[in-house]
Amino acid sequence: MKIVVLVKQVPDSGEERTLRADDKTVDRDAATKRMNELDEHAIEEALKLAEANGGEVTLLTMGPGDATDTIRKALSMGPDKAVHVSDDALHGSCAIATSKVLAAALGKLEWDLVLCGAESTDGGVQALPHMLAERLGVGAVTGARKVTVEGATVTVERQTDEGYEVLQTEGPAIVSVWDTINEPRYPSFKLIMAAKKKPVESFALADLGVSADEVGLANATSQVLEFAPKPPRQAGVKITDEGEGGAKLVEYLASEKFV
Amino acid sequence: MDFRESEERQALREAVAALGAKYGVPYMREKTRAGEKTHELWAEAGQLGYLGVNIPTEHGGGGGGIGDLAAVCEELGAAGCPLLLMVVSPAICGSIISRYGTDDQRKRWLPPIADGSYTMVFAITEPDAGSNAHLIATTGRRDGSDWVLRGQKVFISGVDEAQSVLVVARTEDARTGKLKPALYVVPTDAPGVTYQQIEMEIASPEKQFQLFFDDVRLPADALVGDEDAGLLQLFAGLNPERIMAAAFALGIARLALDKAVDYAKTRTVFKQPIGAHQAIAHPLAQCKIELEQAKLMTQKAAWVYDSGDDMAAGEAANMAKYAAGEAAVRIVDQAVQTHGGNGLTAEYGVGGLLAAVRATRIAPVSREMILNFVAMHTLGLPKSY
Numbered sequence: 001m002k003i004v005v006l007v008k009q010v011p012d013s014g015e016e017r018t019l020r021a022d023d024k025t026v027d028r029d030a031a032t033k034r035m036n037e038l039d040e041h042a043i044e045e046a047l048k049l050a051e052a053n054g055g056e057v058t059l060l061t062m063g064p065g066d067a068t069d070t071i072r073k074a075l076s077m078g079p080d081k082a083v084h085v086s087d088d089a090l091h092g093s094c095a096i097a098t099s100k101v102l103a104a105a106l107g108k109l110e111w112d113l114v115l116c117g118a119e120s121t122d123g124g125v126q127a128l129p130h131m132l133a134e135r136l137g138v139g140a141v142t143g144a145r146k147v148t149v150e151g152a153t154v155t156v157e158r159q160t161d162e163g164y165e166v167l168q169t170e171g172p173a174i175v176s177v178w179d180t181i182n183e184p185r186y187p188s189f190k191l192i193m194a195a196k197k198k199p200v201e202s203f204a205l206a207d208l209g210v211s212a213d214e215v216g217l218a219n220a221t222s223q224v225l226e227f228a229p230k231p232p233r234q235a236g237v238k239i240t241d242e243g244e245g246g247a248k249l250v251e252y253l254a255s256e257k258f259v
Numbered sequence: 260m261d262f263r264e265s266e267e268r269q270a271l272r273e274a275v276a277a278l279g280a281k282y283g284v285p286y287m288r289e290k291t292r293a294g295e296k297t298h299e300l301w302a303e304a305g306q307l308g309y310l311g312v313n314i315p316t317e318h319g320g321g322g323g324g325i326g327d328l329a330a331v332c333e334e335l336g337a338a339g340c341p342l343l344l345m346v347v348s349p350a351i352c353g354s355i356i357s358r359y360g361t362d363d364q365r366k367r368w369l370p371p372i373a374d375g376s377y378t379m380v381f382a383i384t385e386p387d388a389g390s391n392a393h394l395i396a397t398t399g400r401r402d403g404s405d406w407v408l409r410g411q412k413v414f415i416s417g418v419d420e421a422q423s424v425l426v427v428a429r430t431e432d433a434r435t436g437k438l439k440p441a442l443y444v445v446p447t448d449a450p451g452v453t454y455q456q457i458e459m460e461i462a463s464p465e466k467q468f469q470l471f472f473d474d475v476r477l478p479a480d481a482l483v484g485d486e487d488a489g490l491l492q493l494f495a496g497l498n499p500e501r502i503m504a505a506a507f508a509l510g511i512a513r514l515a516l517d518k519a520v521d522y523a524k525t526r527t528v529f530k531q532p533i534g535a536h537q538a539i540a541h542p543l544a545q546c547k548i549e550l551e552q553a554k555l556m557t558q559k560a561a562w563v564y565d566s567g568d569d570m571a572a573g574e575a576a577n578m579a580k581y582a583a584g585e586a587a588v589r590i591v592d593q594a595v596q597t598h599g600g601n602g603l604t605a606e607y608g609v610g611g612l613l614a615a616v617r618a619t620r621i622a623p624v625s626r627e628m629i630l631n632f633v634a635m636h637t638l639g640l641p642k643s644y
Contacts, residue, residue, distance in 0.1 A: 076270055186278050189308035189321040192270045 001055030001149070003046040004109055005079065006102065006116035006128075008036045009063045009070035013121040023217055024224040025092045026122055028064065035070045038117025040077070040184040042177050045147055046115045047078045047185070053149065056080045058109060062090060062101055068200070076187035076195040083109065087205040092217025095123065099131035101215060104208035106136060113154065114174040118143050129176045139169030142176040264558070268323075268330055275309055275331050279338025284514075284608050287340045290464045296420050297464050300340055304331070305375015310345060313499075314353050319370030324565030325350065325499045329506035329557060336510015337517070339608070343465040344380065344417045346503040346623075348372055351496040352379040352425045355442065359484030359492045368444070378420055379444065381496070382412040382470055383427040390628045397428040397472060399441050399482070406482060408443060408451075408475040414622070418454045418468040421447055426472070427493060430486050440493045442483040451475035461614040494573060498564050500623050501576035505557040505583035508619035511612055512550050512587035518609055519543055519594035522601070539597055546590040553582040574637055581629045584619040591616040 011017045011031030020027045046057045059074050059082035061067055071082045085105050093101070106114065119126045126142070133140035144156035145164060152171045157164040159178050187195075205212055213219060239248045253259045264272075282300045290297055304310050312327040314320020321327065332345050353372050356364055371377030388394035397410025408428060418424060423446045430441045445452060451473040456466050484492055520543060523534030533539045560575035591612045595602035603610040620626050634640040 072266065073270065073273075076274070186307055187270065187274045188306075189271060189274075189312050189323070189327075192267055192274060193321065193323075195270070196266065 001050060001053045002111045003050060003055060003113045003115060004058045004060050004106060004111045005042050005046045006114065007039045007059050007061045007070060007074050008120050009033050009067040010036045010120055010122040019227050023092060024227060025217060033069065035073055036117050036120045038119065038177065038179055041179050041181050042115040042117050043074055043077050043079060044182045044184040045177055049149055058083060060102065060105055062098060071200055072195050075198050076192045077185060078191055081199045083201045083203060085203045089205055089212035089216050092220060093215045094220035094222050095125045095127055096131060096221050097215040097219065099128055099135060101208060101210055103132050103135035104210050105203055112171050116176050118176040118178045129174045133174050138172050138174060140174040141167045141169050144175055144177045145180040147175055268327055271327060272330050272334050275334040276338060278304065279335045279340055282340040284339035291462050295464065297342060301342060301375050310349050310375045311373025313349060314369050314373040315357055318365050318373065320373040324561065325502050326558065326561035326565055329502050329561050332503055332506040333510045336507055337513035339514050341507055341510050343463065344378055346500060346507060347381040347416060348378045350499040350503040351381045354499045355492060355496040356483060358495045359488055363480065364483060377422050380415060380417045380421040380424045382415045382424050384412060384414045386413050390625060395427060395429055397426065398431050399428045399443055400431045404479045406443060406477040408445065408472045408477055410472050412470040415468045415470050417465050418447055418470055419466060423447055440490065441486045442492060443477055443481045444483060445475060445477060445481065449475050461618060462611055463615060494569060498569065498572045498576040501580040502557060502560050502564060504619060504623050505579040508583040508587035508616065509554055509557060511616050512590040515591040515594035515609060515612055516546050516550060519597040522598050542593045543597065546593050549586040550590060553586040556582045577629045577632050580624065581626060584626065587616045587619050
C-alpha cells in the first residue's frame with residue numbers, strides 16, 4: 001500500500017502571526033515555522049496503516065526552500081521519502097492553484113491513499129482534499145477521527161459537532177484527519193539520524209507541466225484587500241457588590257445570553 | 260569554528276522536549292509523593308532511543324556521543340522530569356563497557372542499557388573514600404576463576420531500581436600504594452549484597468543507598484575489561500559523569516529560570532509586572548548569561564570527550580561541572596527570590612528545587628576538589644593535600 005501524506009510548513013499558531021505590508025501574504029520571515037499540527041496526525045495514521053498493511057509512506061509538500069526543515073522533521077517520524085515542490089512563482093498561490101500543483105505532483109507519484117490534515121492552521125480553508133479529489137477523479141472522505149482500509153475499501157468515521165458519520169469509498173482516495181484520530185509518535189533517535197539520508201525529490205513548476213501564469217499571487221482567485229490587527233482585549237465588566245451583586249451578575253450574564 | 264549544534268542534535272532536543280512536556284513537573288511530583296519510580300518515562304525514553312544515544316549502533320544504541328546524551332538529560336530536566344539514572348546507566352556504565360568491556364560484555368549489557376530495559380548503577384564513593392578515591396578499600400580477591408568482593412559503598416543512586424551495579428574496587432594485591440581500580444558488575448540480587456536507603460532532604464523518585472558486599476562471589480566475567488587498565492578505564496566513565504552532572508544542573512537551572520521569567524512578566528505589583536523593576540530584571544539577566552556560559556562549557560567538554568581526547572576532557576568536564584553547578588544554585592535561588600513567598604509554596608514548584616540543585620555543587624565531585632584540580636593541573640600550583 002502506497003500512501004502519500006500532504007505536509008505543510010506553517011507559521012507557529014501559538015505565536016502572534018501577521019501579514020506582510022507589501023503584498024498582504026503571510027509574513028513567513030517574522031514567524032517561527034513549523035509543521036502544520038494536524039499533519040503530524042496524518043503522518044502517524046499513514047505510518048500505522050503502512051505498518052499494518054505493508055507499504056511505503058511518501059511526504060508531499062509545496063512550499064519555499066526552507067520548508068526542508070519541516071520535511072526533515074516529518075521524515076524523522078518515519079516516512080520513507082519526500083517530494084518537495086518549490087518554485088518562486090508559487091508565492092501567494094490560492095487554494096485552487098495549490099490544488100492544481102499538488103494534483104500534478106500526485107500525478108507523478110504512485111499511491112493508493114492520500115492523507116492530510118483536515119485543515120492548515122494558517123489558511124484554514126478545509127477545501128483542498130475536495131479540490132484534489134475533483135481534479136484527480138477519486139473520492140474524498142474528510143474530517144476523519146478513524147480510518148480503516150480493507151482491500152480497496154476505505155472507511156472513515158467523520159467527526160461532526162454532534163457525533164460522527166460513517167463514510168465509505170473505494171480507493172484510491174483522499175482522506176483528511178482531525179487530531180482526535182491518534183497520538184503522533186515522538187521521533188526516535190535512530191529515525192532522527194536517518195532523516196537526513198532519506199531521499200527528497202524536488203519539483204519545480206516546469207517539472208509538473210504547470211505554467212507560472214496559473215499560480216501565484218497575481219493569478220489568485222481570492223485577494224486580501226485590507227487587514228488590521230485584532231483589537232486589544234477589552235477590559236472586563238466589574239460589578240461591585242453593594243448588597244445586590246448576585247442579581248447584577250445574573251443580569252449581566254443574561255444580557256450576554258450566557259444564562 | 261561553529262557554535263551551532265548539529266541539525267540532528269537540535270532535532271533530538273526538540274523531540275526530547277516534547278516527550279518531557281508530556282510528563283513534566285506534575286508527573287515527577289506525583290511519583291515523588293507516592294514513593295514510586297519514573298518507570299513509564301524511563302521506558303518510553305528508552306524505546307525511543309533517547310537513553311542510548313551514546314551507545315554504539317552495533318550494540319543497539321544511537322551511535323552518538325556524550326554530547327547527545329547530555330542534551331537528552333538537559334531537556335528532560337528543563338521539562339521538569341530529569342532522569343538522574345541517565346548519569347550512571349548509559350553515561351558511566353555505557354561508556355566504560357563500550358570502551359573497555361569484552362565483546363561478550365558489550366553484547367550482554369549494552370543493548371538493554373541502550374533501550375532502558377536494564378539499569379546499571381555505579382558505585383565508587385565509600386565512607387572513608389569520598390573525595391580521596393585513593394583510599395578505596397572495597398576489594399576483589401581471586402578464588403579459582405571467581406572473584407570474591409568485600410567492602411561497602413555510600414551515596415549510591417538508584418540501587419533499588421537497578422539490576423546491577425558497576426563497582427569500583429581494587430584488586431587484592433594492590434591493597435596499598437597507588438589506586439589500581441578494578442571494575443566489577445555486581446547483580447543487585449547477588450548473595451551477600453545488601454543495601455539500605457539513606458534518608459535525604461532531596462525530594463526525588465531516585466533514592467540514595469548504602470551498599471554492602473559481604474564476600475559476594477562473582478564469575479570471572481564480572482570484571483570489566485582488564486584488571487590492569489586502571490585509571491584510564493575509570494576516567495572513561497568519570498568524565499561523562501561530570502558532563503552529565505553539568506547537564507543535569509543546566510536542566511534544573513533552565514526550569515527555574517523559565518518559571519522566574521514567566522512570573523516576573525505576569526506578577527503585577529505597584530501597577531506593573533515586577534519584571535519591569537531592575538532589581539528583578541537584572542539578576543535574571545545575569546542568571547541567563549551564567550546559564551549560557553555554563554552550557555557552552557558543557558558543550559565544549561562533551562565535544563572534547565567525544566573527540567577522544569581523554570586528558571583534555573578531564574579538565575573541561577571538571578570546569579563544566581563547576582560552572583553548571585554554580586550557575587544552577589544561583590539561578591534556583593534567584594528564581595525563589597523572584598517568586599517571593601510563592602517561591603516556597605508547593606504550587607509554584609520552585610522551592611522544591613533548592614535541595615536538589617544544591618547537590619550539583621557537591622556531587623559527583625565537590626566544587627573544592629574541582630578547584631584543587633584546576634589549581635594543580637591547569638595552573639601548575641603546588642599540591643595542598
